Amino acid sequence: MTEHEPEALNVAPGEPHDSMVSETISYVVGLGLALLLTAVSFWVASTGVLWGPGVATGLVVLAIAQMGIHLVFFLHISSGPDNTNNVLALAFGVLIVLLVMIGTIFIMSHMDANMGPTPEVMNLQMQH
Amino acid sequence: MSTVSETPAIGLTHGGSEDTGLGQRGPQSKSIVVPYGFWLFVLSDMVLFSALFASYASLVHATDGGPTTAELFDRKLVAVETLALLLSSFVCGLAMITAKRKSMAWMQIWLLATGALGLVFLGIELFEFSKMIGEGAGPQRSAFLSSFFTLVGCHGAHVTAGLLWLGTMMAQIWAKGFRQDIVRRLLCFSVFWHALDIIWVAIFTIVYLIGTLP
Numbered sequence: 001m002t003e004h005e006p007e008a009l010n011v012a013p014g015e016p017h018d019s020m021v022s023e024t025i026s027y028v029v030g031l032g033l034a035l036l037l038t039a040v041s042f043w044v045a046s047t048g049v050l051w052g053p054g055v056a057t058g059l060v061v062l063a064i065a066q067m068g069i070h071l072v073f074f075l076h077i078s079s080g081p082d083n084t085n086n087v088l089a090l091a092f093g094v095l096i097v098l099l100v101m102i103g104t105i106f107i108m109s110h111m112d113a114n115m116g117p118t119p120e121v122m123n124l125q126m127q128h
Numbered sequence: 129m130s131t132v133s134e135t136p137a138i139g140l141t142h143g144g145s146e147d148t149g150l151g152q153r154g155p156q157s158k159s160i161v162v163p164y165g166f167w168l169f170v171l172s173d174m175v176l177f178s179a180l181f182a183s184y185a186s187l188v189h190a191t192d193g194g195p196t197t198a199e200l201f202d203r204k205l206v207a208v209e210t211l212a213l214l215l216s217s218f219v220c221g222l223a224m225i226t227a228k229r230k231s232m233a234w235m236q237i238w239l240l241a242t243g244a245l246g247l248v249f250l251g252i253e254l255f256e257f258s259k260m261i262g263e264g265a266g267p268q269r270s271a272f273l274s275s276f277f278t279l280v281g282c283h284g285a286h287v288t289a290g291l292l293w294l295g296t297m298m299a300q301i302w303a304k305g306f307r308q309d310i311v312r313r314l315l316c317f318s319v320f321w322h323a324l325d326i327i328w329v330a331i332f333t334i335v336y337l338i339g340t341l342p
Binding site: 011 | 159160167168171175178181182185186203210211215218229318323325329330332333337338340
């Protein structure tokens with residue numbers, strides 16, 4: 001690498017650490033945690049001992065946790081000063097993702113509830 | 129390249145410094161700018177998937193009298209798929225470590241393992257799709273199935289593109305060695321591959337696990 005000085009200020013997403021040991025540990029820990037969370041997800045989904053209506057929410061929380069594990073241990077997104085740009089871009093991405101998903105689900109479920117089929121529509125559906 | 133010793137010399141400190149962090153040194157090197165730009169693409173790809181997730185969540189109960197999620201999905205297959213893609217992502221990380229040490233043989237082995245595990249994932253997905261279509265549960269059956277095939281198929285298309293990219297990278301590094309521009313491309317590929325696994329976490333949770341809750 002020809003330019004040494006700017007390298008210290010920023011780090012590319014997914015760029016391996018300088019130390020091979022810490023890098024390997026990062027991936028192994030990430031794999032272990034991801035496997036654990038996946039196993040817990042499948043267990044939560046199939047067991048009967050948990051309170052049924054809460055299971056879906058719990059699964060979403062587990063999925064978000066696992067995405068965080070992937071970001072930190074596989075993509076090396078950290079809170080360090082050399083990572084600010086990556087984190088800001090990620091934060092903006094998460095904002096848009098949440099707006100699109102929560103906004104759509106919220107609006108569509110309300111429209112679904114408020115716009116029940118009118119008699120004319122029911123008749124049209126019967127004819128087909 | 130030790131961060132600790134260089135930071136004071138550059139003068140990027142918070143407050144007191146005349147260095148704004150931009151002007152005097154000029155733009156960042158390509159090894160930073162290119163993966164950062166690719167990171168922005170990956171994030172916008174996730175925005176694309178969020179729209180597909182939102183439409184799936186809105187349409188999941190619109191089965192039009194056809195098969196429902198609980199009748200269609202097989203959790204065991206999904207568990208194998210999940211494991212294959214997670215291990216593929218992990219092995220891709222090992223390939224990046226060996227690439228940084230310029231160890232050609234190991235890197236090619238790990239990349240080959242990455243591709244093989246990706247192929248296992250894709251094979252299971254195609255098997256599942258063909259089985260569903262054979263049972264008359266194709267994308268034209270109901271709004272739910274249209275959105276299902278759009279969402280999961282879009283992820284599968286990304287994996288396919290990733291596998292083609294992986295093969296290209298293996299050939300390029302083999303032919304051209306660890307040139308800086310080639311290594312940059314490899315880094316972008318690893319970001320792409322890890323991102324696909326992140327999206328799969330959302331898919332197996334929202335589509336398959338929540339879809340087959342008792």
